[in-house]
Amino acid sequence: MSPSAKMNLTPNERTAQAGEYVLGLIEGADRTAFEQQLESDPELAASVESWRRHFAGIDATATPLAPSPTLWSRIEAELATLAQNAAPARAATTTILRKTAPYAGSRLSAWWNSLFVWRGAAFAGALAAIPLAIGLDGALDRARRQPVMVAVLLTEASVAAAVVNTFADGRVEMVPLQAIHVPEGKALEIWTLWDRAVGPRSVGLIERARTTKLRLDQLPLGKDQLFEITLEPATGSPTGRPTGPIVAKGTTAQAL
Structure with a gap:
């Protein structure tokens, strides 16, 4: 919308446009032009702030959602699958290391096959996967609740x-x-x-x-x-x- 067109808007249309801006319905060049106008138009800025206070009531009605009951079982299943897939690769790598580096084989092999090391790695991976899974689950839920x-x-x-x-x-x-x-x-x-x-x-x-x-x-x-x-x-x-x-x-x- 051109600046001249904006100047010809009625008070009701300006108020509605401020509401559309707060709802995120103005984008691209129109949004940039609107925000530039906000800097020099106190009346428009007041209208935007009024809309924000009104819509704050909607945010307050949102109910916090707990992770899905099946989330933990999905994480455990994924970790079990990763462990099964990693076992053959770990065995093959150990064989290569023994053939190509006999001088360091015993020490490196002991480290590589250390149950403590792998438990620690698995635990760290699980910790990293938990917030990611929760975030994905929450993102999907927010998408379902987002109005079109x-x-x-x-x-x-x-x-x-x-x-x-x-x-x-x-x-x-x-x-x-x-x-x-x-x-x-x-x-x-x-x-x-x-x-x-x-x-x-x-x-x-x-x-x-x-x-x-x-x-x-x-x-x-x-x-x-x-x-x-x-x-x-x-x-x-x-x-x-x-x-x-x-x-x-x-x-x-x-x-x-």
């Missing part, structure tokens, strides 16, 4: 009220970023719209702002798909379409 698309739902005042995360396995969840007042007898209904000809479809009904799984099993899901929250009767919209005021809305974007 996100939608930041903004209020009319351009304040982030919630985030919708979509995952590679088809899961879709809404995570509130702030408390939303729900009057007695009312509820928050979550909608999605991918085709104006079809119209919005309800994907969730909650009595208060909380993390909730959305029901999109049989519905399309793609980039630039609208999600919004409206205030409806406690039993949901009587028409099957949004009838109450819009609490927040936003469209999906590809997560990097």
Whole structure:
């Protein structure tokens, strides 16, 4: 985006752009240009900091995960396989050393066949393998939990009220970023719209702002798909379409 185009952005668009920056959705030359603008634009920098405080709430909901119960058995199996594969090579090397260096054979052979030496080497290898295996296991788990698309739902005042995360396995969840007042007898209904000809479809009904799984099993899901929250009767919209005021809305974007 050119500097002149950035200057023509509305306040709402600038706020949304700051949110995209914090989520990592701006990259390449656009990211470089945005960060240069941050250095001379206190208002934009304040918007970025506000987004960071909002998204800090999402980080706080992440539950620490213990290593997989099968991790240790996998490590032991790998060590056993390595030991079996190393035995023939160790025997062949010992034979070569005896033939080519008889003058040092007895001493080197004693060292080479020392059970203490090999136990120490195996133990050191095991210690090195443990953090690597744990790291790989954690990396795979983080990849499974990393959303592939996100939608930041903004209020009319351009304040982030919630985030919708979509995952590679088809899961879709809404995570509130702030408390939303729900009057007695009312509820928050979550909608999605991918085709104006079809119209919005309800994907969730909650009595208060909380993390909730959305029901999109049989519905399309793609980039630039609208999600919004409206205030409806406690039993949901009587028409099957949004009838109450819009609490927040936003469209999906590809997560990097």
